[in-house]
Amino acid sequence: MNSIIENSDQIHDIAVLGSIPINADRMTTASHAVAETQAAADITAASGIDQAIESFVGPIAQAFSNVVFFELSIGGVGIPLIVVWLMAAAVFLTVYLRFQPIRGLKYSIGIIRGRFTRKTDPGQVSSFQALATELSGTVGLGNIAGVAVAITVGGPGAALWIIIFGFFAMTVKMAEATLGVKYRKIQADGTVSGGPMYYLRDGLAEIGRPKLGKFLAVFYAIATVIGVIGAGNLFQANQAAAILVKATGGDSSFLADKLWLIGAVVAALTALVILGGIKKIGQWTSKLTPMMAILYFLSILVILVMNIGEIPHAFALMFTGAFTPDGLTGGVIGVAIVGIQRALFSNAAGIGSAAMAHAASKTTKPATEGFVAMWEPLIDSVIICTLTSLAIITTGLYGSSSEDGIGLTSEAFATVAGWFPILLTICVVLFAFSTILAYGYYGQQALGYLTGNSKKADKAYQIFWILAVIVGASMSLESVIAFSDAIFFLMAFPNLLGLYFLSRILRLEILRLRKRIDVGVMREITPAELQVGMGDHEPTAEQIKAAEAGRRRKRDKLREVRDSLKAKKLERAKRGD
Numbered sequence: 001m002n003s004i005i006e007n008s009d010q011i012h013d014i015a016v017l018g019s020i021p022i023n024a025d026r027m028t029t030a031s032h033a034v035a036e037t038q039a040a041a042d043i044t045a046a047s048g049i050d051q052a053i054e055s056f057v058g059p060i061a062q063a064f065s066n067v068v069f070f071e072l073s074i075g076g077v078g079i080p081l082i083v084v085w086l087m088a089a090a091v092f093l094t095v096y097l098r099f100q101p102i103r104g105l106k107y108s109i110g111i112i113r114g115r116f117t118r119k120t121d122p123g124q125v126s127s128f129q130a131l132a133t134e135l136s137g138t139v140g141l142g143n144i145a146g147v148a149v150a151i152t153v154g155g156p157g158a159a160l161w162i163i164i165f166g167f168f169a170m171t172v173k174m175a176e177a178t179l180g181v182k183y184r185k186i187q188a189d190g191t192v193s194g195g196p197m198y199y200l201r202d203g204l205a206e207i208g209r210p211k212l213g214k215f216l217a218v219f220y221a222i223a224t225v226i227g228v229i230g231a232g233n234l235f236q237a238n239q240a241a242a243i244l245v246k247a248t249g250g251d252s253s254f255l256a257d258k259l260w261l262i263g264a265v266v267a268a269l270t271a272l273v274i275l276g277g278i279k280k281i282g283q284w285t286s287k288l289t290p291m292m293a294i295l296y297f298l299s300i301l302v303i304l305v306m307n308i309g310e311i312p313h314a315f316a317l318m319f320t321g322a323f324t325p326d327g328l329t330g331g332v333i334g335v336a337i338v339g340i341q342r343a344l345f346s347n348a349a350g351i352g353s354a355a356m357a358h359a360a361s362k363t364t365k366p367a368t369e370g371f372v373a374m375w376e377p378l379i380d381s382v383i384i385c386t387l388t389s390l391a392i393i394t395t396g397l398y399g400s401s402s403e404d405g406i407g408l409t410s411e412a413f414a415t416v417a418g419w420f421p422i423l424l425t426i427c428v429v430l431f432a433f434s435t436i437l438a439y440g441y442y443g444q445q446a447l448g449y450l451t452g453n454s455k456k457a458d459k460a461y462q463i464f465w466i467l468a469v470i471v472g473a474s475m476s477l478e479s480v481i482a483f484s485d486a487i488f489f490l491m492a493f494p495n496l497l498g499l500y501f502l503s504r505i506l507r508l509e510i511l512r513l514r515k516r517i518d519v520g521v522m523r524e525i526t527p528a529e530l531q532v533g534m535g536d537h538e539p540t541a542e543q544i545k546a547a548e549a550g551r552r553r554k555r556d557k558l559r560e561v562r563d564s565l566k567a568k569k570l571e572r573a574k575r576g577d
Contacts, residue, residue: 060483061482061483061486062482064483064486064487065482065483065485065486067486068082068486068487068489068490069082069486069489070082072084077334077337079337080341082489082492082493083337083340083341083344085350085492085493085496086172086344086349086350086492086496087165087168087340087344089172089350089496089499089500090165090168090169090171090172090344090349090350091168092500092503093171093172093174093175093499093503094167094168094170094171096503096507097171097174097175097506097507097510097511098511100170100171100174100370100371100374100510101167101168101170101171101174101374101378104174104371104374104510104514105371105374105375105378107371107513107514107517108371108372108374108375110524111127111368111371111372112127112128112131112372112375112534113128113533113534114126114127114128114531114532114533114534114537115524115525115531116365116368116522116523116524116525117361117362117363117364117365117368117525117531117532118362118525118530118531118532118539118547119362119530119531119532119537119538119539119543120530120539120543120544120546120547121362121363121364121532122186122190122192122362122363122364123192123360123361123362123363124190124191124192124277124278124279124282124360124362125278125279125282125360125361125362125537126282126286126361126362126532126533126534126537127358127361127362127363127368127369127372127532128286128372128534129282129283129285129286129361129534129537130177130282130357130358130360130361130369130372131357131358131372131373131375131376132282132285132286132288132289132290133278133281133282133285133286133357133437133438133441134173134353134354134357134358134373134376134438135285135289135293135376135379135380136285136288136289136292136431136434136435136437136438137232137348137353137357137434137435137438137439137442138346138347138348138353138376138380139289139292139293139379139380139384139431140428140431140432140434140435141239141406141428141431142342142346142347142380143346143380143381143384143385143388144388144406144409144424144427144428144431145405145406145409146342146346146385146405147159147162147342147385147388147389147392147409148388148392148398148405148406148407148408148409149342149405150162150338150339150342151389151392151393151398151408152398152405152408153338154321154334154335154338154339155317155321155335155398156314156317156318156321156389156393156398157317157318157319157320157321157322157323157324157335157339158321158322158335158338158339158342159318159339159385159386159389159393160318160319160321160322160339161322161335161336161338161339161340161343162339162340162342162343162346162381162385162389163343163381163382163385163386164339164340164343165339165340165343165344165381166343166346166347166377166378166380166381166382166385167377167378167382169343169344169347169349169350169377169381170349170374170375170376170377170378171374172349172350172377172499173347173349173354173373173374173376173377174370174371174373174374174510175370175499175503175506176196176349176352176353176354176355176358176373176495176499177354177355177357177358177369177370177372177373178366178367178369178370178373178506178509178510179196179199179203179355179366179498179499179502179505179506180194180195180196180198180199180354180355180356180357180358180359180366180369181194181358181359181361181363181366181368181369182199182203182366182505182509183198183199183202183203184198184359184360185198187453191277191278192278192359192360193359193445193448193449193453194355194356194358194359194360194445195224195352195355195356195359195442195445195446195449196217196220196352196355196356196491196494196495196498197217197218197220197221197224197445197446197449198217198359198449199355199498199502200213200216200217200220200494200495200498201213201214201216201217203498203501203502203505204216204498204501204502206505207501207502207505209501213498216494216497216498217449217494218450219494220352220446220491220494220495221446221447221449221450222446222450223487223488223490223491223494224352224442224443224445224446224491225443225446225447225450226487227485227487227488227489227490227491228439228440228442228443228446228488229443229468230482230483230485230488231439231485231488232435232436232438232439232440232442232443233436233439233440233465233468233469233472234468234471234472235472235485236432236433236435236436236439236472237263237266237432237436237468237469237470237471237472237473238472238473239428239432240262240266240428240429240432240433240473241255241259241262241263241473241474243425243428243429244262244425244429245259245262246425247421247422247425259473259474260470260473260474262473263469263470263471263472263473263474264470266432266433266436266469266473267466267467267469267470269433270433270436270437270440270465270466270469271466273437274437274440274441274462274465274466275462278360278441281437281438281440281441282360284434284437285434285437285438286534288430288433288434289434291430292427292430292431292434293379293384295423295426295427295430296384296387296427297384297387299413299420299423299424299427300387300388300390300391301387302416302420303391303394303395303412303413303415303416304387304390304391304394306415306416307394307395310393310394310395310396311390311394313394314389314390314393314394315390317393318389318393321335322335322336322339342385343377343381343385346380346381346385347376347377347380347381349377350492350495350496351488351489351491351492351495352491352492352495353438353439353442354373354376356441356442356445356446357438357441357442358372358373359445362532362537365513365522366509367509367510367512367513367514368513370509370510371513388409391409391412391413392408392409392412395411395412395415397411397412397415406424406428409424410424436465436469440462440465443461443465444458444461444462447461530543
């Protein structure tokens with residue numbers, strides 16, 4: 001039977017060279033994930049309609065991908081300009097914001113635990129739920145298959161470059177989340193609209209560039225609506241179905257000819273969550289994300305315990321390989337680009353999704369969410385990717401196995417026991433489901449910007465998103481997915497341009513919050529029951545009433561001050577006469 005991606009060999013060769021990373025996180029290694037799950041891929045037959053669409057869309061998708069992922073050749077190594085664009089922003093922001101991943105991480109613990117924000121603050125979710133929502137959209141195949149691909153192509157040294165640029169990506173996420181809160185819009189019913197669209201439009205207008213801001217905002221919103229369909233829905237459903245079938249027997253599986261059934265089940269679960277809005281999404285992801293992370297962490301820990309004697313040698317290989325690699329991969333530059341590309345595309349720093357996730361947080365201080373968002377690349381590209389790297393290197397499979405991507409990671413799991421890869425399958429399916437939830441919300445936010453937050457358009461998009469899960473589970477239109485993936489990465493261009501323009505405002509917000517905490521002006525909210533916390537953030541009627549009374553007192557006090565200043569000004573004017 002035909003595979004999910006018919007020309008997988010060609011796409012595999014392209015991906016190995018690192019020239020076309022198919023979308024962020026788990027989507028960056030889509031080509032490899034498909035190649036490694038070939039047995040599962042064989043169960044999906046491309047229909048005549050599929051083939052017709054492929055023949056029409058394929059050349060267009062390829063041409064568009066060639067533009068988005070255009071490469072420069074340096075030292076014989078192809079370097080995609082989009083990687084340079086993302087990398088340059090990560091380094092610039094880290095230096096300009098005074099290395100907050102090192103100096104500012106300590107401020108974030110109390111903020112994540114909701115101790116500095118009130119339940120009555122504007123917003124819909126807690127900081128922890130926003131963190132979980134964004135992590136649910138980034139932690140996945142990029143950490144499982146992407147790391148394996150990087151090590152296969154660039155050797156163990158590529159893993160160190162993933163870690164290094166995961167560190168720099170922390171500042172990009174910090175910038176996106178801070179600006180996302182600063183320029184968000186609170187609707188009359190308390191719902192939040194936020195994301196790069198708003199800080200591009202309103203932020204650039206604030207610094208005197210309104211026309212450019214409006215153009216970039218619309219450009220970003222359109223790219224997001226289209227990009228997340230392939231990146232966060234079709235591909236996720238497709239791979240979840242393929243991996244489930246492989247785990248249950250491949251061609252002989254009961255599910256082999258019932259991919260639509262898998263899609264229908266996932267779609268039903270998606271409907272239960274996504275129709276409830278960001279509050280429901282936050283509730284689910286705040287439970288799913290820790291569960292996924294713990295399951296994966298414990299599974300990797302078992303592998304490492306079995307190979308504990310090889311861990312020091314694995315770290316040594318990572319460090320030596322990062323700076324003295326074999327010439328086959330283009331030397332140090334080649335290994336660095338492989339690692340950097342996988343790190344930045346794994347954690348989606350620069351795409352702008354963090355701004356949409358954290359804009360919904362309950363807070364009155366934008367920078368609080370910046371300190372929370374820093375944890376996302378730390379967990380994604382530093383901690384989880386390091387664990388995956390160690391599992392692959394300590395087992396010695398990276399140099400002896402014919403597999404790559406998720407197949408290589410699966411072989412590492414199989415060294416424990418024949419059934420152990422089942423745990424990897426569970427993780428991948430959960431990762432796919434959580435991504436569908438997170439990216440559905442991002443698409444809604446972008447569409448809301450384009451339609452003036454139309455309730456009808458929002459509901460129609462939710463229904464479309466749910467039905468697309470069923471289509472994605474059984475489709476074989478790789479060019480459609482590749483096209484939307486290219487648009488997905490195009491989101492980085494206007495988003496990072498906006499971060500450069502707004503860097504002074506961003507720096508002021510970040511450093512001012514740190515100063516307020518240092519001098520004791522910003523303290524933990526008392527009483528403790530008024531704190532947002534990590535989950536229970538809904539205020540009581542009494543708390544809402546007290547907050548409204550407090551706001552009235554502040555308005556009255558401000559009015560008194562203004563009236564007093566106005567009176568004094570008039571008095572001075574009279575004396576002057």
